[in-house]
Amino acid sequence: MARNALSEIKRSMEAHIGAKIMLRANGGRRKTVERSGVLEETYPSVFIVKLDQDQHAFKRVSYSYADILTDSVEVTVCNDEGQVRINPLH
Template sequence: MANNSLLEIKRSLEPHVGAKVLLRANGGRRKTIERTGVLEETYPSVFIVKLDQEQHAFKRVSYSYADILTESVEVTVCNDEGQVRIEYLQQ
């Protein structure tokens, strides 16, 4: 069942490859890290975000789909119509 959930999250991210995204990640000890970048690629287990160069020291970050499932990472896609939040909704 968890595999199907991860596959659903991956499929919901795939159409947004190349789009600008906002990441909110759990940084530990009550810290939340916010980063902006472009969703660069989706792989079977992880997705890669190329970060904005002027704002961040790293060029790319990767997160697993399980991070979204466990709500450790929140991905918001910024497009022309507004913002779309990628999340897993349990049924």
């Protein structure tokens, strides 16, 4: 089941390559890190986000699809219709 859920998340992310996204990640010790950027690429196990240069010190971050599945990372896609959250459990 987890394998199928990871495939669904990957497929959902692939549909939004090039779109602006917002990330909310668990930073440890009760910290939440919020980042924004463009979904640059998807790979079999991870996805790459090119961060907005004016807001962040580094250029890219990567997260695994398992991070989304376990709610360690929340991904929200910002498009013309509004905001859509990538949710593995629909």
